[in-house]
Structure formats: C-alpha cells, structure tokens
Amino acid sequence: EVQLLESGGGLVQPGGSLRLSCTASGFSFSSYAMSWVRQAPGKGLEWVAGVSDSGDTTFYVDSVKGRFTISRDNSKNTVDLQVNILRDDDTAVYYCAKDHGLYGMDVWGQGTTVTVSS
Amino acid sequence: DIQMTQSPSSLSASIGDRVTITCRASHVISFYVAWFQQKPGRAPKSLIYAASSLHSGVPSRFSGNGSDTDFTLTVNSLQPEDFATYFCLQYNTYPLTFGGGTKVEI
Numbered sequence: 001e002v003q004l005l006e007s008g009g010g011l012v013q014p015g016g017s018l019r020l021s022c023t024a025s026g027f028s029f030s031s032y033a034m035s036w037v038r039q040a041p042g043k044g045l046e047w048v049a050g051v052s053d054s055g056d057t058t059f060y061v062d063s064v065k066g067r068f069t070i071s072r073d074n075s076k077n078t079v080d081l082q083v084n085i086l087r088d089d090d091t092a093v094y095y096c097a098k099d100h101g102l103y104g105m106d107v108w109g110q111g112t113t114v115t116v117s118s
Numbered sequence: 119d120i121q122m123t124q125s126p127s128s129l130s131a132s133i134g135d136r137v138t139i140t141c142r143a144s145h146v147i148s149f150y151v152a153w154f155q156q157k158p159g160r161a162p163k164s165l166i167y168a169a170s171s172l173h174s175g176v177p178s179r180f181s182g183n184g185s186d187t188d189f190t191l192t193v194n195s196l197q198p199e200d201f202a203t204y205f206c207l208q209y210n211t212y213p214l215t216f217g218g219g220t221k222v223e224i
Contacts, residue, residue, distance in 0.1 A: 035214070037162075044205065044216055044217075044218050044219045045154075045156075045162065045205050045207075045216040045219070046216065047207075047213060047214040047215065047216065050212065050214070059212040059213065060213070061213045062119075062213070095161055095162070099209075100167075102167065102168055103167045103168075103171075103173075104152035104164060104167040104168075104207065104209055105152065105154075105162075105164060105207070105209075106164050106167070106173060107164075108161040108162055108163070108164075109161065110161055111161055
C-alpha cells in the first residue's frame with residue numbers, strides 16, 4: 001500500500017524550531033519529487049516547499065524562504081522539513097505529498113500539527 | 119507567482135444536482151491543474167490531474183475541463199459523500215498555488 005506518514009509536529013514558542021519528517025512506503029520513493037503543504041486552522045491549502053527526486057533542487061514559497069529547509073534521504077525513504085524562526089502564522093497542519101509529475105500530488109499523508117504559541 | 123482565483127467560495131446544493139466550480143489562473147498554465155476534495159479533519163484527496171484526467175477510483179460523475187487560464191470541476195448528480203470542500207492547484211510553475219477552496223453544502 002502506498003503510504004506517507006508524517007511526524008514531528010507539536011507546540012512551540014514563537015521563534016522556536018521543529019523538524020517535521022515524512023516516511024514513505026509502497027512506492028519507489030527516489031523516483032518522485034515530494035512537497036510539503038500546510039493548512040492553517042479553518043483556512044485553505046498552501047504549498048510550502050518541494051524537493052526534486054534526487055534532492056538536488058528545492059523550491060519554497062516566499063513566506064518561508066530563509067526559515068524552512070526541505071531535504072530528503074532516499075536511503076531511508078524520508079523527506080524532512082526543518083522549520084525555524086516559527087511565527088504565529090506558521091500554525092497549521094503540515095502534509096507531505098508525493099509529486100507525480102503530470103499526475104500531480106497523487107498521494108498525501110495524514111498530516112502533523114504545528115502550533116506556534118507562547 | 120501565479121494566482122488561482124476559485125469561485126464560488128461556497129455553494130448550496132441538493133442530492134442529484136449538478137455543480138460546477140471554476141478556477142481562473144493569473145497566467146497561462148497550459149493544462150497543469152489538479153482538483154482535490156477535502157472532508158473535515160482529513161487529508162485532501164486527489165480527484166483530477168492535467169485538467170481533465172480522473173485518478174483511478176474516482177467516480178465518473180466528476181469531470182474537469184479547461185486549459186490555459188480557465189478551468190472547471192463539474193460534479194454530475196451530487197451524492198451525499200460529495201459534500202466537502204474542493205480545491206484547485208496549478209502545478210505548472212513554482213511556487214505551486216492553490217485556489218481558495220469551494221465548500222459544497224447541503
């Protein structure tokens with residue numbers, strides 16, 4: 001079964017850091033780009049970051065550039081999102097998703113919740 | 119960045135109705151649009167890719183259309199399980215961008 005499982009969320013103070021992780025199973029992980037998408041409470045979806053299949057190329061939405069870092073380990077089938085200098089508006093459920101090229105984001109994890117609050 | 123303007127933001131419909139949701143891109147994006155369904159507390163589910171292709175297992179009452187800047191998602195004969203929020207996504211250009219969502223209510 002194709003599956004993505006996120007972990008690492010939690011409650012953190014403004015200015016703090018977390019490392020979110022997504023573990024993939026059931027498909028050839030190293031063949032696909034991966035993305036992180038977030039959803040603030042009661043709001044829509046926001047794409048946050050993406051990484052190529054090899055890990056050589058990364059992309060970010062402007063609001064997280066310089067604060068978030070996406071990386072992957074194809075030997076462990078994991079994609080991580082290091083989130084630093086957290087702000088109140090980073091509070092959201094963070095989903096990882098498999099980027100299947102023309103087929104779009106065809107597999108999503110169940111999400112991990114990040115709450116930024118003092 | 120490419121903006122995706124989705125409308126309406128919400129709609130009320132009845133079982134058996136046909137509903138259409140629209141997304142307009144601020145720039146030409148060819149056919150690189152996907153549509154997702156999301157239910158409360160759940161992850162999004164991919165319905166359509168490349169503007170008009172259904173993912174495996176998606177009922178045929180869902181259909182997508184459009185190219186360049188104007189795209190639609192149509193649900194024919196709305197079923198109880200279709201009441202949810204729907205999002206479009208452009209994946210032609212980074213940063214990828216979603217529409218604001220359409221909540222389909224009874």
